[in-house]
Amino acid sequence: MSNPYRQAHYTISATQLSELPEDNGIEVAFAGRSNAGKSSAINTITEQKSLARISKTPGRTQMINFFDFDDERSLVDLPGYGYAKVPEKMKIRWQQTLGKYLETRKS
Known part of the structure; x- marks a missing residue:
């Protein structure tokens, strides 16, 4: 049986809600603590070693990817929450953006 996720390709990164693609289809979002393995999970599911960028440094994913x-299905890599080696102001902005993303997206 063929893995449909192997067809996955990078589409866009967004730092704010206004940059997100249209909300028409199914999105599976990967949310969790910083450095929990969200990007690695996407790479494993898609059987692509470097589709989603990974790092040992907490807070490396800084955009919604x-x-x-x-045409109708996406995997979404979200920035982690909790510890990250970034300024506090940036963490607060991430939290606000992620909260609004989860509240407003249909799927």
Whole structure:
């Protein structure tokens, strides 16, 4: 059986809600603490070692990253919450943006 997620490709990164692609389809978002393995999970699911960038440094994913695998389905890599080697102001902005993302997206 073929893995449909192998078709996934990077689509866009957004730092704010106004930059997000249209909300039409199914999004599976990966949310969790900093350095919990969200990006690695996307790479494992898609069977692509370097689709989502990974790092040993907490807080490396700093944008909402979309990986589409067809016209109606996307995997979404979200910045982690909790410890991250970034300024406090940036962490607060991430929290606000992520909260609004989760509240407003249909899927």
